[in-house]
Amino acid sequence: MITSRIALTLGLTTLLTLGGCSAGATESYEDMAVSAPGMAVGESVEMAAVESDGKAGYTSEPDVITTGYLSMSVDEPSAVADQISEVVVASGGRVASRSDYSPVDYGQPSAYLDVRIPSSDLDATVASITDLGEVQEISVNTVDVSLQKVDLDARIEVLEAAIERLTTLLVSAETTADLITIESALAERQAELDSLQxxxxxxxxxxxxATLSINLITPVDATPSDPDGFLDGLMRGWESVLAFFAGTVVWAGILLPWIGLVVVLVAVGWFIARIRSTRKQ
Incomplete structure (x- = not known):
């Protein structure tokens, strides 16, 4: 009886030690990466994996999170958004979110999509999407997360070993107190394992x-590009003259009723003043 209690106590102590090791795994891997400042991040991650497991468990190519933004000018944003959705789905991706704006009285239509594209097909898919309109802006950002992956894998492995050992101790528990203690430790380790997974x-x-945010606008809302030459500049100048006169006509139509109202009020005021002056005479 005493021997079994001692063995159980030693087992729980060992598991607590393993839990502490899992919490300190991140610091150990970060120290490995910092100790070799001239080494690439992917290489330091690979060395950490080799030293911890005794074998190369990770490739030298770093895992990265890719995000991007694309703004395009198109004639019909909603229709082009449908085409983009088809291109993304055909590449093996999916549309995470989409919003369409179709004004009734004023304004220009637009559409916005957040799409998820397989990283291996990102370049080809983006090229297919940009063929559907005029690109206004495009940007791609990447973040290396190899170190985080190594850390999570190491902590998961430690917790799985701890859970396996706790399960063995649970079978051999001889008292209610031991059973409650082991079950509590097992539930805690399992919750932590589920979170890490x-x-x-x-x-x-x-x-x-990869996550790509796509904004579709009409040519009216698009940012004008610089003229390519004399003829292009001449056409831009003529368009600006037409736009000025068109705006002037619109404002004249807006102001005309107000001008008429002011004329009527002035005429009424003059007529009243005229009547008063006549009575005084």
Whole structure:
């Protein structure tokens, strides 16, 4: 009886030690990366994996999260948004969100999409999308998350070993107190493992699929580009003259009723003043 209690106590102590090791895994990997400042991030991550597991568990190519923004000028934003959705789905991706704006009285239509594209097909898919309109702005950003992946994998491995050991101790528990203690520790480790696995799955999804935000506007709302030559400049100047006169006509139509109202009020005031002056005479 005493021997079994001692063994159980030693087992729980060992598991607590393993839990502490999982919490300190991040610092150990960060120290490995910092200790070699001239080494690339992907290479330091690979060395960390080799030193921790004794074998190369990760490739030298770093895993990155890719995000981007694309703004295009198109004639019909909603129709082009449908075409973009088809291109994304055909590449193996998906449309995460979409919003369409179709004004009734004034303004210009527009559309906005957030799409997830497989990272391996990102360049080809973006090229297909840009063929559907005139590109106004495009940007792509990448963030290396190899170190985070290594850290999560190491902590998950430690927790899985701790849970396996706790399960073995649970079977051999001889008292109610031991049973409650082991079940509490097992539930805590399992909750932490589920959380880390969720983080790992989310990180994998972010690296496997790039996130691209696409804004579709009409040529009226598009930012004008610089003229290419004399003829282009001449056409821009003529368009500006026409736009000025068109705006002048619109404002004249807006002001005309007010001018008429002011004329009527002035005429009424003059007529009243005229009557008063006649009575005084």
């Amino acid at each position: 969720s983080q790992r799955d989310y990180l994998s999804d972010q690296t496997l699929f």
